[in-house]
Amino acid sequence: MxxxxxxxxxxxxxxxPEGARVADIGTDHGYLGLYLLQNGLAAHVLAADLRPQPLQTAKLHAAKFGFAGQMEFRLSDGLAEIAPDEADTIVCAGMGGDLIVEILSACPWLRDRNYTLILQPQSAGQELRRWLGEHGFAIECEQLVQDGKFLYTVLRAHPGAGTPLSPGAQYVSPWLRQSGSPLLGAYMQRIETALRRSVEGLMGAEHQRPERLAYYRSALEEVEEMRKNHENGTGNL
Ligand SMILES: C[S@@+](CC[C@H](N)C(=O)[O-])C[C@H]1O[C@@H](n2cnc3c(N)ncnc32)[C@H](O)[C@@H]1O
Structure with a gap:
């Protein structure tokens, strides 16, 4: 099945990475871990969730697909109940970038070994990229995928020398541009539209937030230029 x-x-x-020992944080239905096991892509999967109900669903799915004995389940707020040697690869998918930052920053052992982080922010990806760059995590690659009408990015990162990113690069990272994805143009367009709305919203706001406005303006200018360069084929950096 x-x-x-x-x-x-x-x-x-x-x-x-092939043969990984994976901790899937915020597993919900458990499908990621089950897919990894079914396809021989992971040696072990520990499926964790903050709430008992999703964990129960993941257990039912594991039984349904015949992997009940091969997957571990853990009620855990982020990585709080996971020991450092239980996984070498940590996945946080389908959560806001701000929640992923909360989960990573609350974990005291993430920089102790060369853990692989697979991160898929549903929103606020710019906050996650900025945090990684400023807190000793090196982004190795970032890729785009279209699912229905939505575009999602997935990052792979490791402890290492993080790269501080300009406002524009927090939204459209150098690694994403290097990916050469055919979805890049559409992605930049969407980011540009969202940033333009943020700028217009702040300009029309009663309560002025000059620093925030300057940040969005700067990000918008950069992303506009990236998109134009991308359309002209004048490089992805
Ligand atoms: C939208 S689902 C994403 C499920 C799956 N990872 C995916 O990408 O399809 C988010 C899941 O994260 C769980 N969650 C939220 N905060 C969490 C936390 N602090 N620690 C662990 N799990 C959390 C929720 O209970 C929910 O099951």
Missing amino acids: KIPISKRLRLCAQLV
Whole structure:
């Protein structure tokens, strides 16, 4: 029986190193871990969630697809109940970038070994990229996928020398531009539209937030230029 996994989660699975011991944080339905096991892509999967109900659903799915004995389940707020040697690859998918930052920053042992982080922010990806760059995590690659009408990005990062990113690069990272994805143009367009709305919203706001406005303006200018260069074929950096 095939695991009904979305394109978004399939891209997360593709970025998991072969034979990894995976902790899937915020597992919900458990499909990512089940797909990894079914396809021989992971040696072990620990499926964790903050709430008992999703964990129960993941357990039922594991039984349904015949992997009940091969997957571990853990009620855990982020990585709080996970020991450092239980996984070498940490996945946080389908959560806001701000929540992923909260989860990573609350974990005291993430920089102790060369853990692989597979991160798929549903929103606020710019906050996640900025945090990684400023807190000792090196982004190794970032890829795009279209699932329905939505575009998602998935990052792979490791402890290392982080790269501080300009406002524009926090939204459209150098690694994403290097990916050469055919979806890049559309992605930049969407980011540009969202940034323009943020700028207009702040300009019309009663309560002035000059620093925020300057940040959005700067990001918008950069992303506009990136998109134009991308359209002219004048480089992805
Ligand atoms: C939208 S689902 C994403 C499920 C799956 N990872 C995916 O990408 O399809 C988010 C899941 O994260 C869980 N979650 C939220 N905050 C969490 C936290 N602090 N620690 C662990 N899980 C959390 C929620 O209970 C929910 O099951």
